[in-house]
Amino acid sequence: MTKRNYLLLTPGPLSTSESVKRAMLQDWCTWDKDYNEGVVTVIRRKLLEIAGLDEKEYTTVLLQGSGTYGVEATLGATVRPEDKLLIVANGAYGKRMATIADYYHLNYVLVSLKETELVTPEIVVRALDEHPGITHFSVVHSETTTGLLNPIEGIAEVLRGRGITWIVDAMSSFGGIPIDIRGLGIDFLISSANKCIQGVPGFTFIIARREKLEACKGVARSLSLDIYAQWEEMERGHGKWRFTSPTHVVRAFFQALKELEEEGGIEARYIRYCRNHRALVEGMAAAGFRTLLSPEKQSPIITSFLYPDAAFSFTEFYDALKQRGFVIYPGKVSDADTFRIGTIGDVYPEDFQRLTKEIRDMREG
Numbered sequence: 156m157t158k159r160n161y162l163l164l165t166p167g168p169l170s171t172s173e174s175v176k177r178a179m180l181q182d183w184c185t186w187d188k189d190y191n192e193g194v195v196t197v198i199r200r201k202l203l204e205i206a207g208l209d210e211k212e213y214t215t216v217l218l219q220g221s222g223t224y225g226v227e228a229t230l231g232a233t234v235r236p237e238d239k240l241l242i243v244a245n246g247a248y249g250k251r252m253a254t255i256a257d258y259y260h261l262n263y264v265l266v267s268l269k270e271t272e273l274v275t276p277e278i279v280v281r282a283l284d285e286h287p288g289i290t291h292f293s294v295v296h297s298e299t300t301t302g303l304l305n306p307i308e309g310i311a312e313v314l315r316g317r318g319i320t321w322i323v324d325a326m327s328s329f330g331g332i333p334i335d336i337r338g339l340g341i342d343f344l345i346s347s348a349n350k351c352i353q354g355v356p357g358f359t360f361i362i363a364r365r366e367k368l369e370a371c372k373g374v375a376r377s378l379s380l381d382i383y384a385q386w387e388e389m390e391r392g393h394g395k396w397r398f399t400s401p402t403h404v405v406r407a408f409f410q411a412l413k414e415l416e417e418e419g420g421i422e423a424r425y426i427r428y429c430r431n432h433r434a435l436v437e438g439m440a441a442a443g444f445r446t447l448l449s450p451e452k453q454s455p456i457i458t459s460f461l462y463p464d465a466a467f468s469f470t471e472f473y474d475a476l477k478q479r480g481f482v483i484y485p486g487k488v489s490d491a492d493t494f495r496i497g498t499i500g501d502v503y504p505e506d507f508q509r510l511t512k513e514i515r516d517m518r519e520g
């Protein structure tokens with residue numbers, strides 16, 4: 156066993172299991188079928204399996220880079236010059252989609268909400284009414300900026316039957332929160348290796364409705380981010396990536412998927428994350444900390460806490476916790492002083508009981 160430097164309570168990269176890290180101790184040939192068929196193809200199949208999707212209707216693309224590369228690649232390969240994209244944002248990751256749209260000179264509308272406000276079905280209806288001709292709609296599911304969970308089930312009802320291509324950034328929720336991709340009518344769902352599947356950073360993946368992805372041929376404005384070309388190569392080459400793939404990371408992800416299955420799948424992982432979140436919030440309340448969001452807006456992925464008083468120093472708090480073996484996240488909200496603690500990864504309710512006991516001792520000491 157390698158000694159853990161600290162428990163990473165950030166929502167990606169996150170704490171991974173010893174066995175996921177150990178899976179990286181071999182080198183793999185990117186041309187060999189042991190890797191392409193035995194690892195990559197199995198990953199592609201399992202991603203559909205855990206999402207409850209049929210290969211005839213949905214498919215997957217794996218792409219080098221972090222999650223943002225996946226979001227950029229998807230927007231850049233799906234929205235044509237004559238299309239019109241609607242983005243409703245309530246945090247940094249929603250706004251990042253608009254930044255991508257600017258880089259690509261996409262025709263888009265950004266509806267920007269407060270960071271503590273949900274993207275409700277009503278807001279989406281109003282935006283669609285006010286901006287006729289929307290062809291694509293893009294939204295974040297779990298807004299890691301605050302820890303807020305947008306109600307995509309209600310949004311799905313609004314979009315149904317309108318023929319709008321629906322893109323969901325489910326980076327920090329896929330694998331940790333059940334999502335009925337087909338039932339909701341999601342066309343492109345983006346996530347990455349180092350979030351709820353509990354792998355290490357290095358690639359992003361897109362679960363796509365096959366017919367929508369097939370329509371993306373020749374649309375991408377970037378060679379390396381062309382998800383259609385990447386997909387075509389993976390299909391034709393039985394798991395072959397176009398350019399050097401992060402072999403060790405991919406092998407670790409293969410192991411992480413196995414561990415997700417062993418845990419009991421997405422539903423079981425979701426229950427553990429909820430228990431982690433509950434242990435955290437209860438322990439923090441006992442130490443005098445309140446959450447930024449009300450419980451009905453809150454995801455079990457990451458939680459924002461308000462500074463307890465004006466004298467609170469995040470830097471000192473962070474350093475003291477790091478010395479005790481826990482690394483947390485600064486806040487990212489514009490109009491409140493907050494910090495964040497993630498509850499995803501190879502972490503358990505006992506870890507949050509230990510963490511909050513340390514915090515209580517620090518506050519009382």
Ligand SMILES: *Cc1c(COP(=O)(O)O)cnc(C)c1O
Nearest residue numbers: 221222223248297299324326327
């Ligand atoms: C992590 C994350 C991303 C991607 O961020 P990277 O730093 O590129 O990995 C995008 N959206 C959300 C909601 C995220 O949590």
